[in-house]
Amino acid sequence: RRGRERFVQVNCAALPEELIESELFGHERGAFTGATQKQIGKFEQADRGTIFLDEVGDMSLRTQAKVLRVLQEGEVERLGSARTIEIDARVIAATNRNLEEAIDSAVFREDLYFRLSVIPIRVPPLRDRNEDIPRLVEHFATLFCKENNFKPKHFTSSALDLMSNERWRGNVRELRNTVERLMAMTDGKTIDVAEVRGVLRREPRSGSAAEEAGRTGTLREFKELAEREFLVSKLREHGWNISKTAGMIDTPRSNMYKKMEHYRISQDADG
Structure with missing residues (x-):
């Protein structure tokens, strides 16, 4: 039955802390500065359907407590309203973080973890499949091709073998980006080993950004290497807690998430 109803997606890591509650639970007009009209929250939109909470491990403890209440009571309360609204939504959650470690570090609620992990599905990294x-x-x-009105191109078996032996530290996101780049940048109708090698990212070297300076061709490349190294070191320092790291380096969490995606930083690859 739910399969015929709405499927609502929420990227918890991409939403700033001051907006995530309004996005999830909605708000009434005048609830806060800038709330010029009523907004229906994602949970309410997903009533009788499904809500997908992506990167749920990046929610703050305050937001976790409110999500837990929704799961336990089956009702939401819009910001600026005292009225509760009953909802019936299937909840699917995903994260690339180790939530057991997050619980031990007191950054993720254990009761919410048990509420969410009714049927846990652990997806192995792409390099293991x-x-x-x-x-x-x-x-x-x-x-x-369908989304961009492109003509189909053929990947040779050698090209597929090469891609199958790549580590793909950014997992499926990196693979998809690579395929799209190959489709857009290859002139002919066939994508072979030479084209794949031209876009596969370089293996990270063991030296620091300063040591890499002599190997990079431009100032921009050096700055990007230095920024990536800085972000990885700070994430390690704070146990890969994205919200805490973003706060410590004085940048919005949404910007931190974008930087991690841009530099393909992940705990699996860089932890």
Whole structure:
């Protein structure tokens, strides 16, 4: 039955702390400065359907407490309203963080963890299931052509073998970006080993950004290497808590998330 109803997606890591509660639970007109009209929250939108909470491990403890109440009581309360609204939504949550470690570090609620992990599904990193890569390449290539009105291009078996042996530290996101880049940048109708090698990212070197300076060709490259190294070191220092790290380096959490995606920083690869 729910499959015919709405599927509502929320990226918890991309929403600033001051906005996430309004996005999830909604608000009434005048609830806060800038609230010029009523907004229906994501949980309310997903009533009788499904809500997908992506990067749920990046929610603050305050927001976690309110999400827990929704799961326990089956009701939400818009910001600026005293009225409770009953909802019936299936909740799917995902995270790339180790929530057991987050619980031990007191940054994730244990009661919320048990509420969410009714049927846990652990997805192994892409490097541990390289037999899926040819099918994923075909899927992303077909999707790219459909969305951008591109003519299909053929990946040779040698190109697929090379891609299947790559580590893909950014997992499926990195693979999809690579496929889209190959589709857009390759002139001919066939994508072979040479084209794939041209876009695969370089393996990280063991030296610091300062040591890399002599190997990079431009000032911009050096600055990017230094920024990536700085972000990784701060994330390690704060146990890969994105919210805490963003606060300590004085940048919005949404910007921190964008930087991590831009530099393909992940705990699996850089932890």
